[in-house]
Amino acid sequence: MKNLQHLVHKLKGMMKLPELDSFGKVLCVQPHPDDADISMGGTIAKLSQKGIRVYYVTVTDGSAGTRDESLVGKKLAEIRKKEQEKAAEILGVHELLWLDFEDLGDYTIEQVREKLIRIIRKIEPDAVFTVDPFAPYEVHPDHLRCGMSTAQAVSLYRLPKLVPGTSNHDVTAIGFFNTAFPNTFYPIEQEHLNRKFQAISQHKSQFDETSLQVLFSYLAEKSRAYSPVEGQLVEPFKVLPPVALHVISEAYML
Numbered sequence: 001m002k003n004l005q006h007l008v009h010k011l012k013g014m015m016k017l018p019e020l021d022s023f024g025k026v027l028c029v030q031p032h033p034d035d036a037d038i039s040m041g042g043t044i045a046k047l048s049q050k051g052i053r054v055y056y057v058t059v060t061d062g063s064a065g066t067r068d069e070s071l072v073g074k075k076l077a078e079i080r081k082k083e084q085e086k087a088a089e090i091l092g093v094h095e096l097l098w099l100d101f102e103d104l105g106d107y108t109i110e111q112v113r114e115k116l117i118r119i120i121r122k123i124e125p126d127a128v129f130t131v132d133p134f135a136p137y138e139v140h141p142d143h144l145r146c147g148m149s150t151a152q153a154v155s156l157y158r159l160p161k162l163v164p165g166t167s168n169h170d171v172t173a174i175g176f177f178n179t180a181f182p183n184t185f186y187p188i189e190q191e192h193l194n195r196k197f198q199a200i201s202q203h204k205s206q207f208d209e210t211s212l213q214v215l216f217s218y219l220a221e222k223s224r225a226y227s228p229v230e231g232q233l234v235e236p237f238k239v240l241p242p243v244a245l246h247v248i249s250e251a252y253m254l
């Protein structure tokens with residue numbers, strides 16, 4: 001097993017991880033309106049500030065995110081779209097794209113993957129971010145399907161078998177948030193964290209004042225806890241080159 005560490009070290013050298021600041025365009029694929037704001041809102045605020053174009057793709061319409069039966073469906077979907085638009089404006093998101101699959105509906109990974117392949121070919125992002133579908137204990141079906149379909153799209157977007165045509169563009173990285181295996185700790189400033197909180201506050205259908213404060217204190221604590229430097233704020237990600245998404249069984253250690 002001593003040689004395993006050597007192999008991992010070698011793979012890390014071979015698969016040079018790109019710097020987040022070096023990207024021109026970033027695509028964030030989220031299961032519901034609010035997920036990217038919560039998990040990488042500080043990073044998005046900072047990247048946008050640097051002139052990097054951030055695109056959001058929201059896979060579902062968010063229509064199931066309530067205990068109020070009278071709101072479930074179209075009514076809530078419309079409310080959540082508006083909330084996401086306001087939040088995205090605060091973070092400086094360039095464009096919002098909606099796939100409008102039914103929240104907690106019976107759509108498939110393949111259906112989402114096809115749409116994402118078309119989007120990747122059209123937008124040509126340098127990096128694609130999404131929820132980590134390999135996170136232990138993550139059970140939400142929309143999150144699992146979103147993460148897996150995005151990872152598959154990033155791995156297979158050039159193949160005409162899945163969607164006619166191909167692409168000469170190189171996606172250089174996939175970044176997973178809500179991950180148990182972070183390898184990248186992107187530094188943000190207090191102003192970015194404040195902006196993230198302001199963005200999250202727009203999702204009024206999802207949080208009352210008490211749950212919002214609990215979430216903020218978790219996120220503030222988290223941004224300090226993962227930092228390798230005392231006093232620095234970060235957002236943690238698992239960033240991999242797309243080539244690591246197939247056959248490389250050591251990817252979780254990279």
Ligand SMILES: [Zn+2]
Nearest residue numbers: 031032035143
């Ligand atoms: Zn979600």
